[in-house]
Amino acid sequence: QFLTPIPQDKVQEFRRKHDIPHDAVVLVTIARLFMLKGHDYIIESARELSKRFGNVIWLFVGDGNLADQYKEQIQNLGLTDRFRFTGLIPPDQVPLAIQASDILVHCSLREGLARTLPQAMLCSRPAISFDVDGAREVVNETTGRLIEAKDVPQLIEACAELIEDK
Secondary structure (H helix, E strand, O other): OOOOOOOHHHHHHHHHHOOOOOOOEEEEEEOOOOOOOOHHHHHHHHHHHHHHOOOEEEEEEEOOOOHHHHHHHHHHOOOHHHEEEEEOOOHHHHHHHHHOOOEEEEOOOOOOOOOHHHHHHHOOOOEEEEOOHHHHHOOOOOOEEEEOOOOHHHHHHHHHHHHHOO
């Protein structure tokens, strides 16, 4: 499923469903909205990145007990219009979510090998990941960017570099 290109009409339909402009650069995170998954680092990086890039949208795919907390945090930062939440989607829709996005951002603090990293690569999308556990087995200078865990300035720079590099 991840190797098969999804027709552009389905990709555009997904983006419309989630109110993502056709010219937006989409940074997708696929993970439970839960402790240790790193959404708070992504939200923190969005404060700076949203100032630099007017066309970036963050897409959170997944659900969890921290959803309301993250939505409130995003609202308090004035970034509600830059974030989209899909909630839990069926596994067969994950390739569509990735192919409707441009860059996978994975900031989990503990993960054997996050399946979303190779999934993004199968969809020809670069991945930015914290350098934890098995991430370095698949993320390198060719496939994306590996950064120090919890390092928001590094996260900002890695995201900015890939946003600017079509």
